Structure formats: C-alpha cells, structure tokens
Amino acid sequence: MTALLSVPVAAQDAGWSFALSPYAWTPGLTSSAETAWGTVEVDKSIGDVLSDLDIAFMGAFEARNGRWSLIADLFYADLSQSRSTPLGILFSRAEIETEAKLLSGYAGYRVFESGQVAVDLMAGFRVNSVNLDLSLAPGLLTGQRFGMSETWVDPLIGGRARFDITDRWFATFFADIGGFRTGSDLTWQIFGSFGYQFNERWSVQGGWRYVAIEKTIDGRDVEIDLNGPLLGFTVRF
Template sequence: MKLFNTLASALAAGLLFASPVSAADITSPMAPELKQIEKDGWTFAVSPYFWAAGMSGDTGLFGLPTVHMDMKFGDILKELDFAAMAIGEARYDRYSIFTDIMYTKISSGRGTPRGIIADNVSVTSETFAGLVGAGYSVLQSERGNLDLVAGLRVWNASTEIAFSGGILDGVKREDSATWVDGLGGIRAKYSITDKVYFTGWGLVGGGGADVDWDVAGGIGYSFNEKVSAVAGYRALGVDYSNDGFVMNVVEQGPIFGVVLHF
C-alpha cells in the first residue's frame, strides 16, 4: 500500500501544477504585444497556452507521512486525462485587468500483487486554479512597459482513491484542499523590432499557502495584428499544508502559447 500512497501524493502534486501545469497573464509569457486592436481605448487578448513542466518536492495526503517526488513532464503526461489553460487580458492606457484559468485531470490504475485486499486501486486527481488581478504601468513607451501587478489566485485540488475486488471492493476515499493566495510583483515587456519582443515577470505572495511564487521569461513573434506566438521558460513554487494535506513543490519547464487579439 505504500506504493499507492506515494502514487496518490505524487499525482495530487502534479495536478496542482500540471500544466498544469502551471499558471495568469501576469504569470504567462503570452502577454499581449504593444500593438493591439483598439476598441474605444481598450485592447483585448486571449492566450491559450501549454506548459511542459516537470515537478519536484514533497506531498502528503490523508494525513499520511509526506513523500518526496521528482517527476519529469513525460511521467505526468502519461497519466494526463485532460488539461485546459487560457489567459485573458483587457488594457486601457496604463491600466490592465487579467485572469488565468487552469484545469487538469489525471488518473491512474494499478493491480495489487496478490489481490486479497483489492484487485485494483485507481487514483483520480483534479485541480482548478484561477487567478484574477490588475496592473498599472509605472514605465511606458513605444518600445515597452514595466507594470506593477497584484491579484488573487484560488486553488482547489482533490484526489480520490478507489478499490475494486478483494476485501476493500467498492471502498473510496477522497482528500481535498481549497485555498487563496495573494500575489504581487512586476511584469515587463520590450519590443526589439516590430515583430519580435521579450517578456518576463516575477510574482511572490502567500495566504493559504506559506509561499506562492512565479517567475518566467519568454520571446514572442507577431505574425500579424491578430495573431502572435510566444516561447519561454517558467518556474512556479508553492508551499501549502493544512489538516494532513501537504503540497511543497516546484514546477518548471518550457511554455508555449498563441496570443489572439480582437
């Protein structure tokens, strides 16, 4: 059973960041370019993205002792059922509002060695993370801008372990946690040509978690006024623990996305 306890903890951690893995417009390289389509002074952008992140750290479920994990992105991908990640932003002059929505579902099943306690044990984990916030450009020019940003990120993670066959046939157990973290930091963007720009950010905060941080850098290319693409690297860490649910992990890896302007 230690094997399955370890698996459940690892999967729960992976879900929180799979990307999960990982993470809002202020936390994503898919930041809108300087030149956008304007409507009554407002500019808008939507950015679906993909984060190929691995994960390392300590996790714990059901009040059991924490376990250490070191998972590559390929390990997470094998168990991934579904993932959806998208960012939206609206800007007016120096002001911006934004949101980042992430949902992931991972499941895995294993047969037991002797089948006395159970013939099979399945683990299903789901995570929702949503960030909403606002920013203000303290420095702004035709080439770039430097924004001060702040927001709230809501996390909800649940893991269910179900047994089939054997003594525990039909038994299910679920452990879950919901918390909110306040984040603050900066986002910067600089266009080196009309087509190419650099973007980066740094965020840190806490609340439900002891520490919640997020840093990244990327390079973007504009195909036209409505479509651009970005590639970069991102690292995110969180240290949360409450009532036997422990999540102290770091997720990092390359991130890719498309920016749609309208």
C-alpha cells in the first residue's frame, strides 16, 4: 500500500532513495452484478474471504528524490463466494468467483513539511483487471452462468500525510479518487495506520484499507468493495 511508504519527516536527503513494502491485506468483500432478474450481491466477512481465498499477493515500492516521489502498488486476489440467491425461488444459490488485479502508479510532490508533519499530493493511474464468473443454480428456472471480464485504466488524484507522534511512533493517512467515467464510473480508496520506526531503515505499520470500484462490464453494472485490516513492513535503502 502506498501509505506504508511514507518517508520519515525531515528524512529527505539529496539523491535517490528507495523503499520496499510487502504487506498482508485481508479485506472483507462485497460483490454485486446486475442480471436480467435483478442484482446479485454477495457479502463476505474477513474470515470468509480467508477461507475462500485461492491465491493472493501484494506489495508496494517507492523511489524518492527530495520532494518528488514515484510510487507503485500491486494487489492480486482470486476468491470464490457462494450464498442463497437473492432472486427468490427463481434460483437456489448464487456464486461469484472474483479475480482482481490492481496496479496503481503515482507521482507525488511534498507540498508541506514541518518538524512532525509531512504532506504529499499525488496524481497517477490504476490499471484494473477484473474477471467475474457468476453462476445461478437451478430453482424454478434452469441454471445460468455469466462471465464478465475487462481491463481498464483509471486516472487518479490523491494525497498522503504522515504525523510523527514520538521519535518512534507515527500515523499515516492516504486517500485517492478516480475513474470519472473515463474508466470506472467511480473508484476510490482510503487508508489509515499507526506505525513504529525501528531505525532509519526498518518500520512496521498496521491499519485499515477500503477500496471501492463501480464499473459497467459487458453491459452489466458491477460493484466491488474491499474493506479490511492491513499489516506490512518497510525497508529503505
């Protein structure tokens, strides 16, 4: 997550510096897809997602030179969700298999820095690749299956702030918004965390992240919300 990479206040030496942040994000998931019989929505708790998760990996990287920074953040998850159908007795069960790949890139500029606070403004993009496989088990009607898949790019604007609470403890906040109907109808995310700085090179953070995507895929309105705790560490070099 990009917010894991906030550089310590007053730590902007001349020349390039780099930071790598592997992290674990275990969000609950809400997926909804429009069908001819109504909207099918599946809500999964954090525990459900962990049990249904097939594969996931995630990590972030930042390169900084003075006030300027370049940031990349990658998230990938593949999971299945099943529930009683919300379409009455027409179908007995609904299952949505979701594969999501999100690659975000930002250029940031530090617009404010004091002894304990640093604020970056950012602009960039997010490459979204989403595959949804919706299956409706037979009820009064025969079973149905729909495959929806699309890759698109959203423009983004955002900001990040870091607050040094003590010499070791700090808080970080991050938000972005984008899409604006050029890709997604709307996409946004927020993140907040507390962290501990072991030394100039190593730190760890834990917090909460929420990502929302609204998009029309293959003529059907689709919404995906990812919402849950995140834990990661950062090494700078």
